[in-house]
Amino acid sequence: MPLLKGMTMTRPTLTLNPGTDRRIRLGYPWVFSNEIRALAENKTLEPGTLCQLQTEKGELLGMGTYNRHALIAFRLLDTNPEAVIDVDWFEAKLARAMETREVVYPGGYYRWIHSEADGIPGLIADLYGDAVSLQINTAGIEALRAPLLEAMDRLVELKTIILRGDTPQRVHEGLSDTVETLRGDGEAITLEENGLRFVTTLTSGQKTGWFYDQRDARALLAGLIERFESPTVFDGYCYAGGFSVAMAAMGARVTGVDRSAPALELAEQSAGLNDVSIEWIKADVFNVLERAGINKETYDLVNLDPPAFAKAKKTLGQGLRGYRKMTRMGAEITAPGGFLVIHSCSHHVTLDALIEQVARGLTDAKRTGQILFKLSAAADHPAMPQLPESQYLKGLVMRLN
Numbered sequence: 334m335p336l337l338k339g340m341t342m343t344r345p346t347l348t349l350n351p352g353t354d355r356r357i358r359l360g361y362p363w364v365f366s367n368e369i370r371a372l373a374e375n376k377t378l379e380p381g382t383l384c385q386l387q388t389e390k391g392e393l394l395g396m397g398t399y400n401r402h403a404l405i406a407f408r409l410l411d412t413n414p415e416a417v418i419d420v421d422w423f424e425a426k427l428a429r430a431m432e433t434r435e436v437v438y439p440g441g442y443y444r445w446i447h448s449e450a451d452g453i454p455g456l457i458a459d460l461y462g463d464a465v466s467l468q469i470n471t472a473g474i475e476a477l478r479a480p481l482l483e484a485m486d487r488l489v490e491l492k493t494i495i496l497r498g499d500t501p502q503r504v505h506e507g508l509s510d511t512v513e514t515l516r517g518d519g520e521a522i523t524l525e526e527n528g529l530r531f532v533t534t535l536t537s538g539q540k541t542g543w544f545y546d547q548r549d550a551r552a553l554l555a556g557l558i559e560r561f562e563s564p565t566v567f568d569g570y571c572y573a574g575g576f577s578v579a580m581a582a583m584g585a586r587v588t589g590v591d592r593s594a595p596a597l598e599l600a601e602q603s604a605g606l607n608d609v610s611i612e613w614i615k616a617d618v619f620n621v622l623e624r625a626g627i628n629k630e631t632y633d634l635v636n637l638d639p640p641a642f643a644k645a646k647k648t649l650g651q652g653l654r655g656y657r658k659m660t661r662m663g664a665e666i667t668a669p670g671g672f673l674v675i676h677s678c679s680h681h682v683t684l685d686a687l688i689e690q691v692a693r694g695l696t697d698a699k700r701t702g703q704i705l706f707k708l709s710a711a712a713d714h715p716a717m718p719q720l721p722e723s724q725y726l727k728g729l730v731m732r733l734n
Contacts (some may be wrong), residue, residue, distance in 0.1 A: 383396065429452075442462060443713040459542060493519050531578065573600050576638065589613050684727045
């Protein structure tokens, strides 16, 4: 039954174990399953149920969603334990997030919602003008899908809505892992970034269609390469051509390498939209780097932006060795005075750990250099100070001697 004005709804209440309230008082938005008192009534709650959270002494701390099957069992939505999580609540969150994006990247092409950092844990939303690509990664937001979509429609006249449900997080939450076209057609979407136009697809490929998080890095590298006369660029893991097209538009002769044929097809379409010519190579990047090193090829800028080498803690050692090897191979084909750019999108790899492996890779290649810029995600991917896990993207721009 819908609530009438003035009515309140009694929500189930979860109780924290003694001594586990400190982090959430400091703004940490998660409560793990072993921090919640095990009570028989908790087992009856459906995944995604809205619940109040209280200390062992009965002090209410907020409202959020609960999934007893997940490691992160409770995700805080509001510090007001009486908050009504409805269309108006979502609209306020969405409007505030949009206002922030429009200040830094006006035009309607950006990461609209970045999960906990925008106060909607479990939701990723990328906006492409009148299209939106969503990841609903928790049972809680899945249960609130209807008011969420209604709130989005209040703010934007959306012609296309794609749900990218093919994420491991949904599986961990007990949800289906399918891609749904809720409205329109997400096969060929045109977006604008830094004065250029690109083509992507929202129904297949990587994540939500486009890596908006590298927007500022693309602009930076394009500016650096503009200073060279007849510059040459090696762009490894180029995916749909974001870096490649940005630097080619500045006059660079670019070689873009990726093992995905569909991604390279999108990249070629984007090159055409911007009237630039790029050499695309469908191959494993390490193989191409090795061949380039053997042939003594050199480039003024070598950009290496791989998928996460360490997707879990258990693969961290292997991943770190991958960054070291990649740095060595990239350094071997970077011209003297040229730029080597190494990226990592794994939150398991800290910036200090990345720097250490890059240093070892440079030593292996018998090269020295300077770190000129430390990269992070663009401003439409804000980090939550209380949640270090939200600071996942990092990179180093180095000039080699």
